[in-house]
Amino acid sequence: MNLFADIRTLVIDGLADMAAAGELPDALPTDAVSVEPPRDPGHGDMATNAAMVLARHGGLQPRTIAEGLARRLAADPRILKAEVAGPGFINLRLAPSVWQGVVRAALAEGADYGRSRLGRGQRINVEFVSANPTGPMHVGHTRGAVFGDALAELLSFTGHEVTREYYINDAGAQVDVLARSAYERYREAHGLSPEIAEGLYPGDYLIPVGEALKAKYGASLLDRPEEDWLAEVRDFAVAAMLEMIRADLALLDVRMDVFTSERAIAQSGQVDKAIAALRDLGLIYEGTLEPPKGELPEDWEPRVQTLFRSTAFGDDVDRPVRKSDGSWTYFAPDIAYHWNKVERGFDALVNVFGADHAGYVKRLKAVVAALSGGRVPLDIKLVQLVKLFKDGQPFKMSKRAGTFVTLRDVVEQAGPDVTRFVMLTRKNDAALDFDFDKVMDQSKDNPVFYVQYAHARIRSVLRRAVEAGLPVDDATLAGAALDRLSHEAELALARRIAEWPRIVEFAARGHEPHRIAFYLYELASDFHALWNRGNEDTSLRFLQEGDPAASQAKIALARAAGVVISNGLGILGVTPAEEMR
DSSP states (O other): OOHHHHHHHHHHHHHHHHHHTTSSOTTOOOTTOOEEOOSSGGGOSEEEOHHHHHHHHHOSOHHHHHHHHHHHHHTSTTEEEEEEETTTEEEEEEOHHHHHHHHHHHHHHGGGTTOOOTTTTOEEEEEOOOOOTTSOOBHHHHHHHHHHHHHHHHHHHTTOEEEEEEEEOOSSHHHHHHHHHHHHHHHHHTTOOOOOOTTSOOOGGGHHHHHHHHHHHTTTTTTOOHHHHHHHHHHHHHHHHHHHHHHHHHHTTOOOSEEEEHHHHHHTTHHHHHHHHHHHTTOEEEEOOOOOSSSOOTTOOOOOEEEEOGGGGTOSSOEEEEOTTSOBOTHHHHHHHHHHHHHTTOSEEEEEEEGGGGGGHHHHHHHHHHHTTTOSOEEEEEEOOEEEEETTEEOOOOOTTSSSOBHHHHHHHHOHHHHHHHHTSSOTTSOEEEEHHHHTOOSTTSHHHHHHHHHHHHHHHHHHHHHTTOOOOHHHHHTSOGGGOOSHHHHHHHHHHHHHHHHHHHHHHHTOTHHHHHHHHHHHHHHHHHHHHHHHOGGGSSSOTTOHHHHHHHHHHHHHHHHHHHHHHHHHTOOOOSSOO
């Protein structure tokens, strides 16, 4: 059940009736017609902009349309009042039975409440993390991993067929550096002093890799020239790093469906094929780029390069794909990889990048538009930095990695559920402060605690009801006398529950899983407010002594809120709390 969608359908039907009566022109566009909660709850339960939207096309005054539509809406038994406000908005107040019906629907649908067919089975690829396989995950990767995984789950919840993908950057110079660094740890495993020169990876995490190399190769790689061992050590070290990365992601319960190797794509000839496909489209040419704006670098000189005509698709400049020395640029393998995704038949692509990749957005969107003929949209979500704090100061944990704080460090300090929820309490493109004191604080100011506490309180109500001999399974509660829910505080909680399907679709359309976290905090606030009012007004307590019918109705409301909290936390990848410790 999506109450807002149901009322929107009522609005669209009312407009069709007006058109049939000659009060509106036929076939007016209604895509922009919305039904939403009003900004001021005092104005009603819902508001529609229908008259404002259609007035732009119908040549009528908004209030004229609004007054005719309001009369038709008021005739529906679900609508207590339909009032025209301002230049032509219509504010709606719904009957209490509607909100009581929302409680019943949430209980009946359970884990499916809020699900939708928005995606209609659309195949969507969500690429996220994609960290260089040169070491353990750091705190910045943590946020990208949580965001990407929650987005994938949100899209799945709304009817998309989702593939979670990790792109392994294993073809660049960085993996050769990894091999040299691992080789020094291999030497160390043989009792030799490692030579960790500047530019190598100094982290202790490579010590086990060196020991594993010794176990496999013995002393056979010692004192041999680099060209003899580099490729083999590189492959061994990359495989070891990927196992570490998988283990780190598993700490957050993140599991990829596909790992795609940059090296494998390059070796398969897909770079040449992708560039050839663009050339066939007339989008590859030999040319010289304009000099960069501002002060010219000392080493800049005009030179002929092979360029992709990305300006034809909204980019600022055309992009080099081959250097003047004949080698591919860093962009060329990215072209091949995204062509690979298009060729696999995805209907839409999402890339989750760190904020330092902002410069890649336009060129990647351009190449996907070119290679798919505009059929496959690419949404690139940039994830901003995370700053760690403890005791009000920047927090430095043990840097086993050598240069950064690891994902494992954060999860071991805060736990996976807290880590995941907190990482989603800000929009992805806003910087996030992760304060270890605040995220472990048991107060309203800590959103993860506040939401979990609401769920734990609901579970405690159910346990106490069972102890009192009341049947509180969902089927029984859905059949309770829900007309006993009449207090404004109870109806306010039911109204919030009714918003859940709308919030889910809104978040999915915008690829914004943080909206789920925001909504859960608001829902928890409404539940706690009702709980606290019960401390003063005994008629609002969930268990009404001597009145099982009233108890079941009130418990049904609490349980419906619990269903939504559980569903929402499931999207975020957080386990709902059964009790607080």
